[in-house]
Amino acid sequence: MSRETRSFAVIGLGAFGSAVATELARFGNQVIGVDSDERRVSQLSDVLTSTMILDTTDEAALREAGIDRYDVALIAIGRDIQASILSTMNLKMLGISTIWVKASNKAHHRILTKLGIDRVILPEQEMGRHIAQMLNNPVVQDYVSLGNGFSVVNILVPERMDGKELAALGVGKKHDLRLLGLMRGTEFHACDQAGLALKKDDKLILLGKRADLRRFGDTL
Incomplete structure (x- = not known):
């Protein structure tokens, strides 16, 4: 298998797994979609690099299918926690270097963490926090949490700031933040450009602690 692009095995093709697998394929990666449900597999057969009907709780079946040759695995099995855990253990034994797993609840999350998984995902909670951040402050268009209280946010410039210089924002002085740049439509502008003035609907890209970003x- 060529290593020019990263290869991904997505196990569990429900709504979450299908969305991730489809996007990974759209980015040009090699993606195999695996599920025990023939209907789910057939729906993605023309979208992904390959698809397979497989019982991933069977280590021998995984090995025979060549899943061990993939760089990254995402286990997105839904409510069957036992199948998720067994599949995770099997992938660990196959030696896949990077494994992400979707957890169904906090107990599932704790078990997976003990198994030494690279990342355990609680999609509903993570999306809930994401939406709450944007609902809490309408100027926040998007954000990414970096850990230790730091985030990168995308903030919309309001009409009243149109035409003002970057210094008027008080970033780095009044506000303990770092301005990484701004997006004007589809164009990125570095904020060290002389004479750059703000325009309504510019999107500021800011790094800082959540409390400072909120203020x-x-x-x-």
């Missing part, structure tokens, strides 16, 4: 958003 900055409130001032806009």
Whole structure:
């Protein structure tokens, strides 16, 4: 198997797994989709690099299918926690270097963490926090949590700031934040450009702690 692109095995082709697998394939990666449900597999057979009907709780079947040759595995099995855990253990034994697993609940999350998984995902909670951040402050268009209280956020420039210089934002002085740049439509502008002035609907890309970002958003 060529290593020019990363290869992904997505196990469990429900709504979450299918969405991830489809996007990974759209980015040009090699993606195999695996599920025990023939209907789910057939729906993605023309979208992914390959698909397979397989019982992933069977280590021998996984090995025979060549899943061990993939760089990254995502286990997105839904409510069957036992199948998720057994599949995870099997992939660990196959030696796949990077394994992400979707957890169904906090107990499932704790078990997976004990298994030494690279990342355990609780999609509903993570998306809930994401949406809450944007609902809490309408100028926040998007954000990414970096851990240790730091985030990168995308903040919309309001009409009242149109035409003002970057210094008027108070970033790095009044606000303990770092301005990484701004997006104007589809164009990126570095914020060290001389004479760059703000325009309504520019999107500021800011790095800082959540509390500082929240205070900055409130001032806009």
